[in-house]
Amino acid sequence: MNTAALPRWVVAAAVVGAVFVVLPLAAMTLRIDWPRFIPLVTSEGARAALLLSLRTSVSATILCVLFGVPLALVLARTSFPGRRFVRSLVLLPLVLPPVVGGIALLYTFGRRGLIGSGLASLGIDVAFSTTAVVLAQAFVALPFLVLSLEGALRTVGTRYEAVGATLGAGRWTVLRRITLPLVLPALVSGAVLSFARALGEFGATLTFAGSLQGSTRTLPLEIYLQRETDPDAAVALSLVLVVVAVVVVGVAHRVRPLGSLDPRGTASPKAPAAAPGRVD
């Protein structure tokens, strides 16, 4: 980092900002009861919560990719009346308090909800199930993927796609061999962001899915509950969550440059691969 290009006060403010984020995490680490750390984080409840969190977050991320990629493509590559409005609606979970999301989901998929009452008559019960956790997580995480992918799609532009089409490539071929490889780094980072958001999901899960060890009590819910009786356990589990988040983000940063150089499936990888570098 060369700070010469920036006014010093910008750098100073940036340092204050960074300290503001890092200091509370450091303060939390200082409170950890190290001799009890291993027993605390390997207790049955903690392991069940961590496994459930990882399982549901992966499922939610898969849902986000399955529906978020088409959503981002439609928002970035088509034009229809009310597109901007639809876009802001889709991004709404980003700014909604999660508990509001939970209430909304309850009135949709709950036993007396809009869709839930129909599902219940078919014998499908969403409430208090792991499915409810995944739905809550996907609901809050989807905008992260859509936002990062849509931005990338706009930045790379349609030039290569147009060239591909004039050379006779069909829509599916253009999508598969030009568009998606171009935005792969953004897709990966969007998916990682979604995963991280899903991992930290608390409010919507608590409101919509309930809390039962092994089926709906994810790590954030376990932390919230442990705080009631054993603050040391809550702090220890919080550190586990921070470490998982840091590892995930770190892995994503490693994957991104590799992804942008990945020539797999692209006929002219070098030139377009440079473009996503600007997407940041």
Next chain:
Amino acid sequence: MIIARLAPGVRSHGRDARRGRPGRTPGRQLCAVPAAVAFIVLLLTGCGGARDATGAGGSAAADGAEIDGSITVFAAASLTSTFTDLAGRFEDGHPGTEVRLTFAGSSDLVTQIIEGAPADVFASADTRTMQRVSDEGLLAGTAVDFATNTLQLAVPPDNPAGISSLADAARPGVKTVVCAEQVPCGAAAVAVADAEGVDLDPVSEESSVTDVLGKVTSGEADAGLVYGTDVRAAGGSVLGIDLAEAGAGATTYPITALAESPEAATAQAFVDFVTGPEGRAVLTAAGFGAP
């Protein structure tokens, strides 16, 4: 994401500053950071200033045992409606006083008090959490028990699962929600279920009684174990079913003035008011039992 990106920034800034020391003017750069931190600290202490001001006035008032000034009361979530009512009555009876109320789960409140939150009075939903405050030496005197509460089974008004007892709530296929054992209402639920010899298999163990009630009022759950006062406060949105062994899970509510209170006289006056006849009447009307 943010952490990973910013953390390297901190380090590289440090390196640059060291590297720049001989030639350039790192002094200004290094000063800027403490200055900014100091600015934020000033902001923080600025917020605390108002509190100190009332504190200074309060100690003078305490000497003359005069009851005025502003106190902050931390009370268990289940006391929300009764304490809102009582605070209003107290202010009416003692002109010049202001009672600020904070409601949350008792354990949350204890954590905040131990971490230094400015509370003058603490009313807990169980003796166990009060003991934690006492262990920290934060009580002004000894805590006084002022109310009791017992569990009821709350069901949606149409009672879809046809529940009339705790044993019904334990039937397979019935969605019953309880508090987790870590919170007072969950401990009470276990005690009642044990006393009735019922083996509950809940679909969810919530961290607060409000969450249990929410699952019942929304119709997601067929039944939930909540306090009788919650059922009464929920009005017609749930039906309350009495439990045969409710007494086994009775919880006792203690109240106390806190040692660090700058308004000791007013804090104690509020405690006396809650434990006195008017407080008793309001609590009884809300469904609380006598201690």
